[in-house]
Amino acid sequence: MYASALRRSTLFVAIAFFTLASAGLPLLNPVFAAPTTSEGNDVAASRVVEGLLKKMTLEEKIGQMSQVALNQPQTISPEEQARQGVGSFLFITDPARINHLQHVAVEQSRLHIPLIFGFDVIHGFRTIYPVPLALAASWDPKVAEHAQHMAAREARAAGVNWTFAPMVDIARDARWGRIMEGAGEDPYLGARMAEAQIHGFQGETLGGPDSLLACVKHFAGYGAAVGGRDYEESNISDEQLWNVYLPPFEAAVDAGSGTLMTAYMDLNGVPAAGNNWLLHDVLRDKWHFNGFVVSDWDAVKSLTVHGFAADDADAAARAVNAGIDMEMTSHVYRDQLAAAVKDGRVSQATVDEAVRRILTVKYRLGLFSSPYINVEEAPSRMVTQEQRTASRLAAERSAVLLRNENQILPLKTSGTVALIGPLIDSKADIMGSWSLAAHQADSVTVLDGMKRYTASHPALKIVSTVGVEIERGQPSIFDEQFASPKPKFATDDQRQREFAHAIELVKSSDVAVLVLGESQDMSGERASRSTLTLPGKQEQLLEAAVATGKPIVLLLMNGRPLDITWASSHVAAILDDWYPGTDGGNAIANLLFGEAVPGGKLPVSWPRTVGQEPLYYGENLTQIPDAPNTRYWDGSSAPLYPFGFGLSYSTFTLGNLKSSASTMHTTGSITMSCDVTNIGKIAADEVVQIYTHQRAGSASRPVRELKGFKRVTLKAGEHQTVSIKVDAQELAFWSPQTHKRSVEPGVFDLWVGNSSQATTHTTFAVK
Template structure:
């Protein structure tokens, strides 16, 4: 449909029909939905009428080609102008084939594989009838107490921005022409990851300088990649709820960044302006939200009940409504819904694509590349002729998909036990739960100890159940539950090698785990193929290569702890520092237990010969940085070589180091590779105190190494 045809369609719409396009309701509201009868109560509570449903523009949470075709067909018949519905869904790390949680994907540092995972998720979603994915979440996350860190790719602005682009490309591609793609919706705008105390939905207060320097770039990267939609955040930002924040949405997003796509609220966020205390009632909430530029209200009825009234009384101009409707119609048109309202929905293609061998294989590969080896005292890889006791609440658990995996099925999930039994004989594996996630019995412990005594090596599957992270999954204590730590200590007392495998959605306080385990593998929530991927890693068929994209603290009292922090006037490591009067904890180190970029391998690497092509840089040229990396072990491996830069003197304080580039290399035993990076003046720019974005002439330190702590460095100078 051409633009003049869209305008003609808009001009035919009544005021109520226009408002309807701005409304999103859950699947059961719609005729044709298999569970429509369940919504009777909520329909009455929300004041939703059948006419409102006929005018509604989008659906939340529908899936399955047959159901979506039925919903769309019925809606097209009942909608006066035959305007198709937009079908939207939370496809965060897979549709039916579940990939590792995004924080784990961040630890892969594998941008092409992340893009492929999003493309395969989009393929499964598209043939199931979905048009829009609420992904990627790119909120910068520095506080592991916040449950939604599992949805992010970590604590680093640069790495998050890279993943934002990759995931948008994977989901969306060239939306109008590529097959089996869905529109991508970046979230949550803005700075949701900085909620005070790590408590979900909580207050965010920060300077505009910090917002622009650290928190906004990943959203901008997603939009630069062509992301079609943006979702508002639940939090307030500097006193204003994001959903009603005109400065953030109109001035920054719309005008400064020129975003003309669809802006949608999060679930119920429009009405939440009332408990936030910035709207007296639903009518004021509707006014402030439409003035802020939000096009779609998700699952509340402030727009439905009050937008027409606001326009008729002259408080809101109808042109503001028309702009929002037109943006929604344009997205529907870009998806081809006016020509084919069912788009790619096909039960035949569902059977062909969903959980196909290719999709499972990619899920297995990405899970293996996302698991971080944190400790290994010559225990791993396991020998295939040993008797193994597999113990713990995750030994045979299906709960390894993680939050936001609603499309996944236990029946399709490969458990830890099932994966292990593909590598060795069944009689070599002794299984015992040992305890539950948060409680256990003496009988469970005794059974586990008996099994452990019969084994040569003990593998423990410990962690959080999926409800302990994700949305509304904030925790003030980020240790493993006490019953699991007791199980670990009892098992360790047997004097046998102990491997601890962790299933969780956030960095944990692992001080007790590190003390009592000979090896620790961070598996996160690894997804549908998690059991196979774990077995690949533990038995050495895959050499671990992942590196942390978020720091692990010594204790929750350090939080937030992140690698790219700023110096103080009294840094602890200053040459003339006094013992007491420096910035430090009296009872803990300043630095993380495991820093950003950290991860072990079954081989070892040696870094040497860091050199610069020149010691000065100008805006017109480039500087080459090279470092030699040698595989000094006896196993082939993949290493993530990291490049950091520090601006030694700035207009405002600069981080002690910032990730600026990285490279993944594969090395055979005894082989070396000269890894080369290119630095340009553009990479040295930052936000100054007056919010200008530019670089400063002066000296810089460039670092290269295997993580953010173990680095070699050289000095160069920028001349302007």
């Protein structure tokens, strides 16, 4: 088949020679020409794109501005749409089908413009990695970068060349289902993870064989949806927008993201998909973004649902004039845009600029020079041992140890362990949401991983049962593609006997590990919750297990913080493994038995109850500064576990804080150093974190703001001096008084430690 593809490519060379030569454009070999990012290549891209624009009809331009979802019914065949010059196809992952459609577009369309194939490669393609919130919990941008690089390799091998990730929305409300898809609550950590993922997906430059076009989303403010309800409006002050919600987007743009996706919701009353201020004033004029903007699913058509656009024709005009270059899935551009141009509501120049951006990105991605893939090679690049190893290591580094009384963890390698819970052997759930291209058969469950481990430890015995089962009880958007297993206990009697059986196993074992949390469809899009309790009868199972008096380990599998307040004072050990991915079961076994040591830290403040949400550490003090954690008369307002918190199997000391200077200029920097010592008996990781607070300025500032971190590995007894530079520009903020972002002179507090409650303190001044 690949040889046949090369023969067809030879035919295209002749066609392209005539088409491009007649336009005075450089001749491109579609198979062997390698794109570069040099200035000369930019000139070549401009010549190709401008030449095509001169030859394109209005209808062909609108075709390039349209993306068609092939998981939806089509009135026109995909082949015919490719011939007509559609710009992109969505939700297709079969390499042979992708190659076929690309051949149709390149060889049978009038201008031979290649397609771009999009798919949600959020935390893996065929091999699944920990969900993005878990990757953020590693507090190691290199982990996130490598995970997305490995995902890009698989996706490109299948012919997918565009992902709709990373999601960089700041999320401070655990009720919101898509909190699992981002980096949590903090703009600094979010920005570092955004940069890492862009570099992982795209590589150093677009156009390499493993380079996957990134699409930073959702611009902007989606994570602040009212009540944590998905698709709800967001009402964000200018101060919060500029200082909290926009910085990760700006970091992703600066890192070179080739595309950007708009958000679904109204931002302060104006839909993001029609928001000229966001898409022009901020994105283009202030940040100089030169990629193209795509709407979210049906978001252009939905401008009528918002009550913003009068009808589809009005929606098309408003969206393109605001700055949306490509419409995802709905056909408002295709059906309405030509008329809008002809009657003057949209200028030809606006359409040309949108198409120019799209074609330029396609050129930079290498699609004009290498549009096809090696179909025969694709299967051999999926779920390789290298991919599995990377998935396991990412899961090990993302786990967060929340409690470990009497050092119950790591477990002994002898005796009987009861493995209990509805998630112990679910191949779907261990991968989490957005695992649409994965195969369940590839997954290593917790039970699989424990069995593998016991195979080499004959003194260790595993007994297991689910105890209880859980299901969402409402349709999920993933039900058709990748639903969690349905409960198998049909009657109350069966459920009661299973519950009793689980407790008997706990009683007869030396220690019990309860794997509890959420099924994968309980987090993600359309997966907001009004409570954070353990779904179903899991809490009752946990309490009954603890009542036996046996040592209990709670192993969480989840995409958001859950209400584990009772467990935090009654369960001996709590390990959060999030949704760890394809090789998650092996990672969990390694963590439980000490082959790997947890070193992750929380990227979110963990609530005691849902009534605390939204909850975050960087609040402003407004009154009674000596009692910030007693805002409720009926309970503490402090988090159960603070942002940045995470234990280890070892113990560390941090001290001897030093600064390279006591003052710095508004354009300078200082370097903070502290001594970190592993006083435990095993090698382990610690994350050194720096927080600052500006004492006075033109506006109130948060009590603490993360401004630097570094994860280090130390052997038992090892000492290391860790240095972290704090740039003055990181201290800048947008002031509602001055309406600009600047570094304001003044005195700053600085803390160094291993969570947002760090106590080692000093001060410095900015002049």
